[in-house]
Amino acid sequence: MPTKLTSPNGEIIIGYEFPTVLINDQLRIMDQEPIIFEQLAALNLTGVLEIAKNGFQCGMDIVDILVFHPELNEIELLPRIAHLINEKIGCPISLDSRNPEALEAALKELQPYSAMINSVTANKESLEIILPLVKKYNAVVVGMPIGDTYGLPKNVQERIFEANVIIQACADMGIPKDRIVMDGVCLASSAEPDSFRVTMQSLKAFHEKLKVATTLGIGNAGYGMPIPTVIDLAYLVAAIPWGLDSALVNPATSGLVETVRAIDFLDGSDSSGRRYIKWYRKNKKNKNLFEG
Secondary structure, eight states: OOOOEETTTEOOOOSSTTTOEEEEEEEEEGSOOHHEEEEEEEEOHHHHHHHHHHHHHTTTTEEEEEEOOOTHHHHHHHHHHHHHHHHOOOOOOOOOOOOHHHHHHHHHHHTOOEEEEEEEEESSHHHHHHHHHHHHOOOOOEEEOTTTTTTTTHHHHHHHHHHHHHHHHHHHTTOOGGGGEOOOOOOTTOOOOOOEEEHHHHHHHHTTTOOEEEEGGGGGGTTTSHHHHHHHHHHHHHHGGOOOEEEEOOSSSHHHHHHHHHHHHHTTTTOOOHHHHHHHHHHOOGGGGGGG
8 A cells, every 4th residue: 555645735645656755855954054053043944944945846745854953952843843844835744853752742733634754763662662653643654674683784684574573563553554664774885885786675575575665865875975966866766666665865966856757757657757747847947957
């Protein structure tokens, strides 16, 4: 079953045979310019709203909010930011937090819409903290197959094992598979040369064996390499035919949205080409996109 998120703008569906869902990863406060931190410390949300708007205008489907910082009050900020984006942009929201108080405050703000919690690991403590909130607010949860048995798994079978720990814990709480999106674990290929192959096979296994939707945080792919966003984009495009349903990405990556629209058309998840044509019509006045 596909995974559905809801928002004022409508539904977003993550799953097999649906177009790739792009998640704006740029609301990671620790990676932003100091001015953004200064604004948030003063409860000024102007900068983060602008980042979210820019991503949405570029073609992002979801925005991921990560405001964890030792000098910021996450319990106060996460619901405020979630509420503002929900009100001003209307796209689905991913809450990137392990703080149960911050998560619950934000989930309450977003009702009656269903948000995503990013993420829960296969660690017992993580499951006990996060899953009751998933159940209570009918949220979607990102499962990170890292756990007590294998730590960070380096092969497919270990990742399947840790993923199954998460899936079984969800089942025990009455959370169905269509509320789970499993992370395939994107590691830096410069440090883990065989990790790309393992991740591709993990995505395929999560689809075929575990029957869950999938995601990746693409930002690690090009770490340590020149022009890392080129590596990130290549990784993303290669992963889609293997079973990648959604991805956290930098919307400023050159060629990102149009390339994903194109691969979705080619692999049949956008068989009529509607999303590709919609992108073209929206951007046809920008001659730089169509030169060469």
